Amino acid sequence: MAKTSATFPCQACGAVHSKWSGRCDACGEWNTLAEEASTSVPGGLKAPKGGKSKSGKVEFTALNGQQEAPPRIVMGVDELDRAFGGGLVPASATLIGGDPGIGKSTLLLQVAARLARNGLKCVYVSGEEATAQIQERARRLKVADSPVQLATETDLRKVLTALKKAKPDFVVIDSIQTMWSDNLEAAPGSVSQVRACCQELTRWAKTSGAALILVGHVTKDGQIAGPRVVEHMVDTVFYFEGERGHQFRILRAVKNRFGPTDEIGIFEMSQYGLAPAKEPSALFLSSENSDTGGAAVFAAMEGSRPVLAEVQALVAPSAYGTPRRSIVGWDSNRLAMLLAVLETRCNVALGGRDVYLSVAGGYRISEPAGDLAAAAALLTSAAGSSGPSKAIFFGEVALSGAIRPVARTEQRLKEAARLGFEQAFVPDGSSTAIKGLTITPLKRLSDLVELIAPEAAQ
Template identity: 60%
Template sequence: MVKTTLTYTCTNCSATHKKWAGRCDGCGEWNTIREEAPLAAGPKGKTLGSSKGRKVPLSDLATVDAPLPRATCGIGEFDRVLGGGLVPASAILVGGDPGIGKSTLLLQAAAEFARSGKKAIYISGEEASSQIRMRAQRLGLTDAPVKLATETNLRDILTTLEDEKPDLAIIDSVQTMWADHVDSAPGSVSQVRATAHELTTFAKKRGVAVILVGHVTKEGQLAGPRVVEHMVDTVLYFEGERGHQFRILRAVKNRFGAADEIGVFEMTGAGLAQVSNPSELFLSERDTQTAGSVVFAGIEGSRPLLVEIQALVAPSPLATPRRSVIGWDGARLSMILAVLESRVGISFAGQDVYLNIAGGLRISEPAADLAVAAALISARQDIALASDTVVFGEISLSGALRPISQAENRIKEAQKLGFSTIFAPSRMKLPSESGMKVEKFDGVDAFVERCFGAIDA
């Protein structure tokens, strides 16, 4: 009998080790190394891939130009994030915080997909069929011809999918599934990897679109080995703050569409309702002429989006003032504060700084630098910018304003919502006949002098 060698894998970075250790040498995290069963061996103890395989002929490249066949599920925001609809034989991984609405969204998508004449199966390993029916009744989906199942054994699931031959299969969730040929508990690294591999392989061979629901860690990352994200074709995150009714479906990887595309939903008593004009919704509760409030014209994927940036600056009784950020990068806030103090002479020492992106949205593009700086100075000086003003631009370490992309789309979105003034970097190509007043600045110092006048340090 061939002796099997156990391996130990880090659940955070997927680094392999010959023996267990408390700390991973690859990523430096503690208590993330787990025992993993070896891959199945071939005949007579030979490892997989040790013998020469047959040659696979290349397909005709002339068919590459043909458009991908897509099937829309009837929810426009969901189809938008996928790149125009579901692609057959695709594997999609959806992650999000517990209770954020992943199961609700996917049940609604499966119902709309089934109503269009396609065959959809929803398999849950966390809830009973009665619980799923209760949710469907609350959402008004009882008339949808969606087939429901509750099972965790991967072999039984694949057998059922093989017999039913659906167009869409939803697995909720991949952490609850287990393969009987892997000697480890459900949710372990080995089980998650084997389950995801089997379901992805089934999707490719049978032409079925498979959606996997994944749990997330405390840091907001998908739980389990990172190799699962590389197996699938699309990775989606369902984001949102529990105190807000808005939910954001964001694509971070998509082989069939644009990455960083977002879909905006609103949580209602009847489920998730798609938002066709998110800019208007994010600005609907905005107070006009408020110090520390600035409107930023951003780009999320291919969609222009106007959001409100809120700042509060207050004297701090602490030796080390607070720097609290929600919806933006905390390190970038520190950089903006350093640039304002070094290049403009505006100090925030001895003051607590709070920054918030209204509506629970998360912004990552550096084009928000100038809007953040404007909000901070506005809150510090208690001077409000005009309510019809939109600000965007990237700030460099020298204090200069750098140009950003897709300025025309940002301006069109601002004009559509009634804004009339744009503050932007000077080295940008802006449309000359936009009908809006555009003021350009070379550096952040000129911008501060124009909007707030002389400021004492």
């Protein structure tokens, strides 16, 4: 019998502490340590008897063996299959994390219904909602006729028994935080429960060959363990993101043992559920024309796919001693750097003025290539001029004021031309001729100032 003692795991990151404190040393979150009675074997794992496997031998093999790529279950929704790296992998475990209400249950019920209609055996286990609630959602999503097998249960032992009997191809557990194992004393949702349940379910998926999807709520208050606690135990981790006020949602892979992690799936949320976005690359463009300046389109890349996003800026006289900086969808450190480069290398002094910067549609720019578009938006706002029409921008700005080339130039330009843009301002050296697009290569940020907003410089 394992010894029982109290430990204090962090509900946010899973780090185990031997005594309570207000702040977790590992991740820096406050009030996330909770006392748990735990057995001395973490996560309820039983050590193999005798400490040796039956055969007692480990076989080594060469690196060049002929292993076939894992077969894929293609879901038939491009946005999903792409994000998964070509479809679901059987005998694997996937975690989908996201804020409550973002649409995880909706998406997964739709996927289960689709796969079940295609003849796969699909099970949906909910520990959060009552059967009637899920049936009501199925009616709203118009998937109630699909032969998905639904269960509402939180007892892990019962769930596993049912799964072993049903032998499904695809299983959704909604959510991992509601499952509990009676092997452990800890409360449902605690780190040790979430870990133990994840471990048992994952082990079952590997042996049975099912594709398992675990839903994990992201929690900010630390009352229940977050998905980070089990990220390392599963094969694939996705986060489902979106802004409440906007109807699109992005499925982003942060870990994938079977594919790339830079691909995203873009969906639109309506009352009939989530549908693949129709023109994803144009979702983050604003429809209004700006004659007063302050807007520039960035041709971004998300994995292998181009996305065009409008950057909006407002430069205003400052009413206070300390000018305001307000940013949505971009990095505040990059803005500070860009303002410094504009001031010292291009004689554009914005330091004493209020600067607001926002990316349309709730999109978030993470690429340094967005610098040039942000600069163009700031410059045209400062100059009060409309700037070049139907133009896109990309390029990284160095502290020296030089504009550095970025990857995948041709794809960015092609997508811009396809969406009707006529001009492109790009780093020097990335010249590719694209039909219908006038390309202006730039060596330095000061070249951009001269071309689009000479009035802004002193």
